Amino acid sequence: MYNNSISIWAEKLRKREVSSAELTQFFLKRIEKLDPQYNSFITTCNEQALAQANAADALLAKGDAPALCGIPIAHKDIFCTRGVLTTCGSKMLANFVPPYNATSVENFARAGTVTLGKTNMDEFAMGSSNETSFFGPVKNPWDKECVAGGSSGGSAAAVAACLTPGATATDTGGSIRQPASLCGITGIKPTYGRVSRWGMIAFASSLDQGGVMARNAQDAALLLSTMASFDAKDSTSIERPVEDYSHTLNTSLEGLTIGVPDEYFGEGLNPETATTVQAAIAEIEKLGAKTKAIQLPHTKLAVPAYYVIAPAECSANLSRFDGVRYGYRAELKEGEGVEALYVRSRSEAFGDEVKRRIMVGAYALSAGYYDAYYAQAQKARRLIQQDFVEAFKEVDLIMGPTAPNPAFKIGAKGNDPVAMYLEDIFTIATNLAGLPGMSIPCGFVDNKPCGLQIIGNYFAEGRMLNAAHQFQCATDFHSFEPADIA
Amino acid sequence: MAWETVIGLEIHVQLATKSKLFSGASIAFGAEPNTQACAIDLAMPGTLPVPNKKAFEYAVMFGIAANAEIGKRSVFERKNYFYPDLPKGYQTTQLAEPIVGAGYFDIQLDDGESKRIRIHHAHLEEDAGKSLHEDFHGMSGIDLNRAGTPLIEVVTEPDMRSAEEAVAFAKQLHQIVTALEICDGEMAQGSMRFDVNISVRKPGDPLGTRTETKNLNSFKFMEEAIELEVERQIREIESGNKIVQETRLYNGETRKARSMRSKEDSNDYRYFPCPDLLPIELDDEFIDQARARMPELPEAKKTRFINEYGLSEYDASIITTDAKTANYYESVVQLCKLPKPAANWIIGDLAAQLNKQELSIGESQISPEQLAGLLVRIDDGTISSKGAKTVFEALWSDGGTADEIIERKGLKQVSDTSALEAIADEIIANNPKQVDNFRAASADKQPKMLGFFVGQAMKATQGKADPKVLNQILLSKLTGQ
Numbered sequence: 032m033y034n035n036s037i038s039i040w041a042e043k044l045r046k047r048e049v050s051s052a053e054l055t056q057f058f059l060k061r062i063e064k065l066d067p068q069y070n071s072f073i074t075t076c077n078e079q080a081l082a083q084a085n086a087a088d089a090l091l092a093k094g095d096a097p098a099l100c101g102i103p104i105a106h107k108d109i110f111c112t113r114g115v116l117t118t119c120g121s122k123m124l125a126n127f128v129p130p131y132n133a134t135s136v137e138n139f140a141r142a143g144t145v146t147l148g149k150t151n152m153d154e155f156a157m158g159s160s161n162e163t164s165f166f167g168p169v170k171n172p173w174d175k176e177c178v179a180g181g182s183s184g185g186s187a188a189a190v191a192a193c194l195t196p197g198a199t200a201t202d203t204g205g206s207i208r209q210p211a212s213l214c215g216i217t218g219i220k221p222t223y224g225r226v227s228r229w230g231m232i233a234f235a236s237s238l239d240q241g242g243v244m245a246r247n248a249q250d251a252a253l254l255l256s257t258m259a260s261f262d263a264k265d266s267t268s269i270e271r272p273v274e275d276y277s278h279t280l281n282t283s284l285e286g287l288t289i290g291v292p293d294e295y296f297g298e299g300l301n302p303e304t305a306t307t308v309q310a311a312i313a314e315i316e317k318l319g320a321k322t323k324a325i326q327l328p329h330t331k332l333a334v335p336a337y338y339v340i341a342p343a344e345c346s347a348n349l350s351r352f353d354g355v356r357y358g359y360r361a362e363l364k365e366g367e368g369v370e371a372l373y374v375r376s377r378s379e380a381f382g383d384e385v386k387r388r389i390m391v392g393a394y395a396l397s398a399g400y401y402d403a404y405y406a407q408a409q410k411a412r413r414l415i416q417q418d419f420v421e422a423f424k425e426v427d428l429i430m431g432p433t434a435p436n437p438a439f440k441i442g443a444k445g446n447d448p449v450a451m452y453l454e455d456i457f458t459i460a461t462n463l464a465g466l467p468g469m470s471i472p473c474g475f476v477d478n479k480p481c482g483l484q485i486i487g488n489y490f491a492e493g494r495m496l497n498a499a500h501q502f503q504c505a506t507d508f509h510s511f512e513p514a515d516i517a
Numbered sequence: 518m519a520w521e522t523v524i525g526l527e528i529h530v531q532l533a534t535k536s537k538l539f540s541g542a543s544i545a546f547g548a549e550p551n552t553q554a555c556a557i558d559l560a561m562p563g564t565l566p567v568p569n570k571k572a573f574e575y576a577v578m579f580g581i582a583a584n585a586e587i588g589k590r591s592v593f594e595r596k597n598y599f600y601p602d603l604p605k606g607y608q609t610t611q612l613a614e615p616i617v618g619a620g621y622f623d624i625q626l627d628d629g630e631s632k633r634i635r636i637h638h639a640h641l642e643e644d645a646g647k648s649l650h651e652d653f654h655g656m657s658g659i660d661l662n663r664a665g666t667p668l669i670e671v672v673t674e675p676d677m678r679s680a681e682e683a684v685a686f687a688k689q690l691h692q693i694v695t696a697l698e699i700c701d702g703e704m705a706q707g708s709m710r711f712d713v714n715i716s717v718r719k720p721g722d723p724l725g726t727r728t729e730t731k732n733l734n735s736f737k738f739m740e741e742a743i744e745l746e747v748e749r750q751i752r753e754i755e756s757g758n759k760i761v762q763e764t765r766l767y768n769g770e771t772r773k774a775r776s777m778r779s780k781e782d783s784n785d786y787r788y789f790p791c792p793d794l795l796p797i798e799l800d801d802e803f804i805d806q807a808r809a810r811m812p813e814l815p816e817a818k819k820t821r822f823i824n825e826y827g828l829s830e831y832d833a834s835i836i837t838t839d840a841k842t843a844n845y846y847e848s849v850v851q852l853c854k855l856p857k858p859a860a861n862w863i864i865g866d867l868a869a870q871l872n873k874q875e876l877s878i879g880e881s882q883i884s885p886e887q888l889a890g891l892l893v894r895i896d897d898g899t900i901s902s903k904g905a906k907t908v909f910e911a912l913w914s915d916g917g918t919a920d921e922i923i924e925r926k927g928l929k930q931v932s933d934t935s936a937l938e939a940i941a942d943e944i945i946a947n948n949p950k951q952v953d954n955f956r957a958a959s960a961d962k963q964p965k966m967l968g969f970f971v972g973q974a975m976k977a978t979q980g981k982a983d984p985k986v987l988n989q990i991l992l993s994k995l996t997g998q
Binding site for chain 2: 117133343
């Protein structure tokens, strides 16, 4: 029963076959027992979770509780949780307890969900392997010598190991989709502006977007319908009613046109991954969809543009971590002043990858370089977005691989940032364009999960989840699970 | 050939919104340190800015008053630098696309001439907090109450040629922003701060190297600082030295200036568009609504006061110098319908009292209601002009209403005709000799002789008789008309 889907648990809760308190305790025990091997949680919230579960049970007993009432979930440690440690995977915030909830956390709390804990992540969401976390790497439940992907590696591993039925995550360049692919689960990053960024610690504001991870598309639809909202506290939030994504899951795929970009099957893609993904697209065709080869000619600009824009924004976003008001503060020696406070606090508390990106970003924005780097990158961004606008004139969804390779060994790319950055080669463009993207399990390469990426037009989350659900009704890749989690 | 001074100004005008530019925290002056700083102002992780619509309305009003183009699309950028009173590590400001474009103001010079000063642009930005270096035993204290306060920074072209012109411009700007009610104009509280760019040259030469003297918060300091810097620059050049482009600080207490940093030490601020804020798009409707909500500007107000209240040009210009005085005046007039006496009292006794106490009209101890109450009693003859001064002083020091004070101090004039007639009859009966002399005197001498009877009557009423009424009664009884 550890692997029940959220919709099954929700029904059992409504029928009072199980209480939220029992369910919560069940998952807290699983985390306690199994997580030492995965390191997917930074914090567990035992007491608070049980209090939330009891409150949910009271609501369920009254009979008109929201759909997710009593369901335990986990939040990526990038989301601020009132009264609960929120580290963002960094030594800088290893002591930070926010006095407020992120809007996403608040949305889930209002829906009566229970927070089991906070999941591990790359430091400030900067990484594709979860190896940059101050709290140690997350291990992939399918192969504990391998990475879980990143930056939402903790949420992905926790869902894959059934330590939680679902989890929140964030995606700046692939941080939901790539770990979902590497851990064999379903993850969706909605359209930029669909999920509030309030209380979600910023990495690159114009690219960051919250989303969800679950064991299948049906559960992801339930979670996303709760998480998404218009939020006046986030100026980039979009004022548009939120759909109930569960309602359209069973729409037929007959007549749907799927674009398959040539550029996503070229150099850098593992041949077995290519075959696996192509087989999955063929399966979608069997369900009534047509496929069409398309071109996204500026795809090659995505990684370089991203590695200017994201560091530029992060160089400013992370300036607030200065040791003055909260977080890590270096112990100053006699005679050291404010300059030393900044330099030492930031040098001692930021990890290498974070420092690297701050340096790159500051360089790209500095006088005399702005036009050559930042302005150029913004131009590339517009071209990439235009590619998609053109493509979506002809197709309903775009499909291709999520990640070029299955999970790699921990430490394998540690000394090669560029090799690491190329892990996000297929996911970055959607962030630059602000489009929704998701990854669903579609097979195995080297006995490790492989993901199919689905990219939709703006606000086409319903259509994406519908296609994913239809695929999952016809296949069973999503119901495979790692060997020793039972 | 004489040296020519060239001055350009950058003026920070604090907007009189209720809350900050990007958060809901109050901007009221004088609160305990850090009691008006919310999670956004503290730059807590995950917090985001939400623009304050009112600040845009105010900036648009300023733009309209400055005859400027309004930026229908304006972009906030991040200006990056580390400082303990700058919590985010960047200031959110505007650079490439400001909300107010090029415009101008015409200023009046002392010789009666008018001069056009061009505005390069004005942009919206947030203020920083305050670093407090005293009373912390070698450490610094940070007060973030001011952090995030909305400002417009007005940047002029280098169109001013003397300290007088710069001050005239500054005063006019002060008058306009207070008239628009977009700034409280409290200079001592830092609501308007001036940065002065100064250079000198021989007339006709290209612009000389300029220095910037920052953060002057009074017209007096501004004038002194400019004069001092112009003298310094001329002295330097005449002794064969070059002017170094630098930022300078002027100390109004010691009347000395010093270099703060040279251009070489300046930061690379790494400006870039703030990704947390979308470009601000203003439509015509928003601009029209701001225009409709604009209060009357000083020139228009002055003309109206002359026409509507019959004030002299001089009185009208004094009363409309600042919006608060004009508003005070109109409140008084509305209550007592006595436009001329109201102007006289506000320009006279009230202004004198405020000057003496170094208070602004907003801090007046006498409210428009109190002053109107006094004016009504002067007008209806209840009190004499001497009594009025007494009432005014009591209103200032003790409060209350004019009527209460008149009652308490027994200042009411006797204007009851029958009482005064009885007194007049008695005086006439008791002084037959003077009555005969009066009646025998020629008409031109009589008014002077009336003084004796008035004096007697005043004595009898302990000075409370209404002199107008008394004169009339005595005259008619003595002349028998």
